[in-house]
Amino acid sequence: MASALLSTSRFVPVQNREVGGLVRNFRSSFYGKVMFNQTCARMKANSSHGGRAVVASVLGRRVKKKETVIPDPDYRIPVVFLGLAGGLAYTNNLLPAAPIGLLGLLLLFQTTRVRFVFDEEALEVKVGEQLQDSGENVFVGGKNRWKYSTFVNWELWWPSFPVLVYFKETQTKPEGQIHFFPVIFNGKQLYDVMVERAGPSKNSGPQ
Structure with missing residues (x-):
């Protein structure tokens, strides 16, 4: 009888330990899944927000327009x-x-x-403080507005002290139309915006 009780007392703690171990394992497994699921949910949420931010950023860059540039007047040539x-x-x-x-x-x-x-797509000649339409070109006809995509070539004469700006475009006529204008604008500003909008010229920029 004593040996039976002894053997029972030895068995019960072992069984309790096994049951306790199973419970702990179950809890840790359950908590692990919960924590894993929560972590995944947070990661998905973060990636979702980040993805939207990246897409918004890319779209923002795509829709960004070039600003209109108007070179300052320069009175050096008239003087x-x-x-x-x-x-x-x-x-x-x-x-x-x-x-x-x-x-x-x-x-x-x-x-x-x-x-x-110089707007987003074309160079246009305007007059007055209110930038009014300059009308028809008195020499070759057509509006004084030419798209950058039609420019064949352009030059500044002379880069160190620009006196004339020349450009050739195919908008007025397919074989190309040449234009000359006195540089009564800031030569450096004119050169920089022409390079940006119409591509580089064959000569160097104003000093």
């Missing part, structure tokens, strides 16, 4: 012509002084009103 005319007049060379002086006055007037407007 040079007027100074040259004044010097010729001072030395009694009135015959050449008159046309040079008139050209200087014309360029001075045009500098105050003519603007090159």
Whole structure:
């Protein structure tokens, strides 16, 4: 009888330990699954938010538009012509002084009103502070607006002191139309925006 009780007392703790171990294992397994599921849920949520952020960022970059650029007016060329005319007049060379002086006055007037407007897709010539339409081109016809995609080539003469800007485009006529404009704008700003919108020229930029 005593040996039976002894053997029972020995058996019960072992059985309790096994049951306790099974319970602990079950709890740890259950908690592990719960923690695993929660971790996965958080990871999915984070990746979802991150994915949306990346997509939003990419879309934001795609829809970003180029700003409109209007180079500042530059009065150096008109001043040079007027100074040259004044010097010729001072030395009694009135015959050449008159046309040079008139050209200087014309360029001075045009500098105050003519603007090159570089929008997202085209270069357009406008006039006045309100940037009004300049109308038809008096030399070759058509609107004074040319898409960058139609530019064949362009140059600044001369880069160190730009006097003329030249460009050739195929919008006016398929075989190409050449345009010349006096650089009555900031030469560096003009060069930089032309490179950005119409591609590089064959010469170097203004110094």
